[in-house]
Amino acid sequence: MKNTPTLRDVGEHGVIKEIVAAAPSSLNGDDAAVLLPMAPNSRTVATTDMLVEGHHFRLDWSSPFQVGMKAITQNYADIEAMGARPLGALMALGAPLDTPVSVVREIAEGIAKRTGDYNTELVGGDVTQAEKITVSVTAIGALGGDRQPLALSSARAGQKLVAHGRIGWSGAGWALLERFGRELPDPAVQPLVDFHCAPEIDPGRGVIARAAGATAMTDNSDGLMHDLMSIAKRSGVHINVFADAIAPDELLVRAGELLEHDPWDWVLAGGEDHTLLGTTMKDPPSGFRVIGEVTRRNGADYATVDGKPTPYSTGWESFPQGL
Structure with a gap:
């Protein structure tokens, strides 16, 4: 049976390549994402939340794909709760070196599925070594018009x-x-x-x-x-x-x-x-x-x-x- 490549095998750039392939965006790939202009009289809304393996999810219960979807849902729900529209998401991923690359790719695929439901994209992020898989998402949204946010x-x-x-x-x-x-x-x-x-x-x-x-x-x-x-x-x-x-x-x-x-x-x-x-x-x-x-x-x-x-x-x- 062929060995499954791990994060140790492919390195940081290989991990990033997998994520970008699974959740592509024309805005991702530079030092920072440059978002399209918001409508006039709009305000920026931002929120962040994280999922930690063993605390918020277990991979013997959830598929990596589901973890990715959940990471977006919990952040976009906070954007929606202000009455705003999500514009995009950033992900910071921490994982042990022996994590299979396929796990990271599936997390990114779940993120791509759920951001796609909102006509948005994963526009950037970061990866690092960690003791447990940790998915931290920052969501950015737009609050249009002159009505007050839903505080x-x-x-x-x-x-x-x-x-x-x-x-x-x-x-x-x-x-x-x-x-x-x-x-x-x-x-x-x-x-x-x-x-x-x-x-x-x-x-x-x-x-x-x-x-x-x-x-x-x-x-x-x-x-x-x-x-x-x-x-x-x-x-x-x-x-x-x-x-x-x-x-x-x-x-x-x-x-x-x-x-x-x-x-x-x-x-x-x-x-x-x-x-x-x-x-x-x-x-x-x-x-x-x-x-x-x-x-x-x-x-x-x-x-x-x-x-x-x-x-x-x-x-x-x-x-x-x-x-």
Whole structure:
């Protein structure tokens, strides 16, 4: 059997060649990418996030292709959450020398697939040796027109709480992988695992929401209640979620049966769905649905479900206290 080339075999320039071949861009290849001019009266939006092997993904659970897609989704969701349009992405990749070149190429192919969904490209980056595979993406976007960005501090009492995307699927997928690995006892729940490995939202929904009158928005990266509390605290309001609007669907219920776990935990605190969560006085923007309401704050709770506190509100913390 022919040996698979590693990063040690091909060197830095060989790795870069593989990435550029898998995710080509006419803007990539110089000291820095020169992006096309934005529309008049536009502002630049930038964000960065990273995936670390063993912490955010495992290659016995996720394919490298899925890792690449996830790296773009989590960054572009942050661009969309401001009501902006992604323009391009930069990737910094760290990996051990014995990493097969095919793994890096597949990560780049996943990035190319997801940036392509947004009519954007991977426009540059860097590679280096590291103890674990680390994919760090910086996304750049454009905020057009004179409307304000969809800031966390812009929710107002009397607004509707709206959402676009799945809620709870990523958390359930992670729980299934943790218990069963890839050998699922019921293939019906495979979509939950696939969604955890490569979550998706429809491109352009943040721009649509801003144009339709939304004022505040975030994406569900750390857990539904955790992220809604961020809006409520920054805006000085109370957010009440309607239980029947976010009730676990059939797949989540089935996963709960397999794991003997309450599926509401994944819905309320799972995170990494990258669902867009916004507030608006108007009808839900195209692709969004009403899941709650914004009211004046009257009491200690910033966010409730059907007017009651929920035990599932901790969410994800990169640096949990007390550990």
